[in-house]
Amino acid sequence: MTDLTSLTIAEARQGLANKSFTARELTDAHLAAMEAARVLNAYVLETPDRAREMAKQADDKIAKGEGGPLAGIPLGIKDLFATRDIRTTACSKILGNFIPPYESTVTSQLWRDGAVLLGKLNNDEFAMGSSNETSCFGPVTNPWRREGSNTTLVPGGSSGGSASAVAAQLCMGATATDTGGSIRQPAAFTATVGIKPTYGRCSRWGTVAFASSLDQAGPIARSVRDAAILMRSMAGHDPKDTTSVDVAVPDYETAIGKSVKGMKIGIPKEYRLDGMPAEIEKLWSEGAAWLKAAGAELVEVSLPHTKYALPAYYIVAPAEASSNLARYDGVRYGLREPAKNIIEMYENTRAEGFGDEVRRRVMIGTYVLSAGYYDAYYLRAQKVRTLIKKDFENCFAKGVHAILTPATPSAAFGIGEKGGDPVEMYLNDIFTVTVNMAGLPGIAVPSGKDAQGLPLGLQLIGRPFDEETLFSLGDVIEQAAGRFTAPRWW
């Protein structure tokens, strides 16, 4: 029997249907792999009992022919999603041992469809970070290493645990969230597929908020098809989230293998940065060539306000975060540090409970919303946001179906390598934040390796609610580039 953990979701689904193995066996294989890979620190909580129980239920349902679309598929869940009766911390000390009495909408839809919970995955504290180094549970290790090197690399962030676990075959797929690139950047760093759907496609209910107007849940998987399978279960209108949109969820899987002939693919000139590594440049041209070979038409497009996106993002996101994180005050749940009075209690609790990066963003956000600064920062950033959105609308109005860009400006870097200057870290999101600012869908697909053998990804940006086109195009790239598996060293 092949190693069950190396299967894709599509393959496992087939195997379960054929009774080649049981859900319980599939889950046990993953639980064993998790145990063997603890050095990666991808999971912050393993839930083997719950996993086996859910796998058994899946087997029972499959036996009765009642298995859902994800029956028996073991998944990892980013610790930002509330899981009923299971500790949920957003990887922040301030939530302590918080055990929610509720289940997030996205995860409850996965369980509805038969998926199995393996455990909670590491992430940057409150999803603030691009390397998974800000987690209160410590950094996650990327299963990928530079050729001939033992240097420990970051998996990217904030969904570093999700990307690492999927790449190291510690789950068949994972939930993730993306506020400025937190799905796509780690996917690119680990040779996995990650899609941030259109804002409003997945419910935010029960997901710990970072920046409400930018946050969006999505899957990380090992193939474009798997990502499509997971998306279908995660997406959907939720009356409990006013910003979720009431549009039908298509069967995304049918987009896989669909011809892309005649599609217009935009290549935005503003994404060609000064000093961009040649291998990124090469990857981008290669990706374009693959799409062209599949019948798509390449057009140069302009997104003139791109250069303002990152600065504007680092105003809007911290502003919302400063307010969203005000609820962690030590009064009702989570950490409470002793103090003589209420003000001191707030100060001690929040100083002790939040890490440096979270505190930095809360302070930036508080500052940009302050009287006298609001117009200069927050209001102006919102105007930039409108212009960025307009750039994309103009582009799509000219008949462009999707836009191709690199996913990241470089491959994965070493743990501790970018600790000094926060702006250096923020630059990781240069290609991805525009998509969040405009509320559009974006997918990162593994496309090649750099000179040191580290994976690199390309990003496709789509029209609102047209994730299907991204799956079709992503599939073309995947077919051309092949799939990449990290050599096991742990």
Next chain:
Amino acid sequence: MNAPAAPHKLIKGATGDWEVVIGMEIHAQVTSNSKLFSGASTTFGGEPNSHVSLVDAAMPGMLPVINEECVRQAVRTGLGLNAKINLRSVFDRKNYFYPDLPQGYQISQYKSPIVGEGEVVLELDGGRSVTIGIERLHLEQDAGKLLHDQSPTMSYVDLNRSGVALMEIVSKPDIRDAEQAKAYVTKLRSILRYLGTCDGDMEKGSLRADVNVSVRKPGGPLGTRCEIKNMNSVNFIGQAIEYEARRQIEIIEDGGSIDQETRLFDPNKGETRSMRSKEEAHDYRYFPDPDLLPLEFSQEFVDELKAHLPELPDQKKSRFITGFGLSPYDASVLVAERESADFYETVLSGLADKARDGKLAANWVINELFGRLNKESRDIASSPVSAAQLGAIVDLIGEGTISGKIAKDLFEIVWQEGGDPRALVETRGMKQVTDLGAIEKVVDDIIATNPEKVAQAKAKPQLVGWFVGQVMKSSGGKANPQAVNDLLKSKLGI
């Protein structure tokens, strides 16, 4: 049609007269079954933290969803204030830390409220009226409550009220003295209660007012204002304004200046005292709540609500005046509370001749019934005399079966013992005697036994009143006074 500027009270200071300028922010709890952004119950009372949803407790990942009933109530209130309804409004976050505020921010409306400018007309003593402008009305969440008496070292938090919908109704600084301020709160409360959008219960905190007070020389530039927070009694509002205005005048006349600050009224001492200065004021860092889309609805939605609006006090008052000949004062008294207006209308609906006896019924409701209820500190809901009973008494007077004097006795019997007034009149022989023959006999007797009075009356016709009194007395009050009068005049030849 603007009412003429009502003369208002000026305050005499050492340097001359001072004018008080008052603006009010009224917080009115919206009548709804569930909270503004969650499904939790709004029931008053109940064990602490028994009406708290995950949203109200600000659990991680919880999101607000607007309660449409609260939106309808706000729009209805706006319509009742003759205000502009904004088809698009925006919810903002007002950020500050306090243990009774679980989210760390209050969801409110800052730049784009649901209701814009409107107005309220106040009737003052002596038939004067004044129009007070409404600046805006917006929806916002109420906070929870701190319990300081549960532990020697800790304060506890009760979140039952957290997230309950409030309407903040902001007036323009059009109010000029304590009397107008009290009339404004009373009128606004009355409108809200008519609309059924707020129960107006000030004791339970359903209606609270922040009062902004400044003083100036009449017609001069506006002075610096102080805000008196959280007033929950109309009388205290009056007292607080009187005190605060004098305090400010004294400071200015002594060469000082007013610091803009927030103050609290101490009802025991009858004083206001400083709560926090402008420098200590929070920077609330308002910004649009990204969890909520702008609130948008159609003109049809508004029109539909407008079509089903109940009759409001002003409309009811003018109908009472034109329809039943009531004096403006009587009409105002009746419409001040929806319950009393409803009682009067129920009395009316049972009357045999509304046009004839409408005014009489109003007199009876106001003077006899309200007078008696006040005396016994009862409210109209617990009146021993029902609207039907009172209507029957009015009918009996109107049709001439009993005199007004007898009616008062009858009212007393009904109040004490209950019963059908018409039957009581029969069984207790209270019927007015209109039988001319019977009255004539009494009249003849009195004329025969009082010849000197007859002579006097012929010289001075007003003395007929003495004869009327004698006749009424010997008939036990049951003779019809009009018939007696007519008969006497013809017998005496005057």
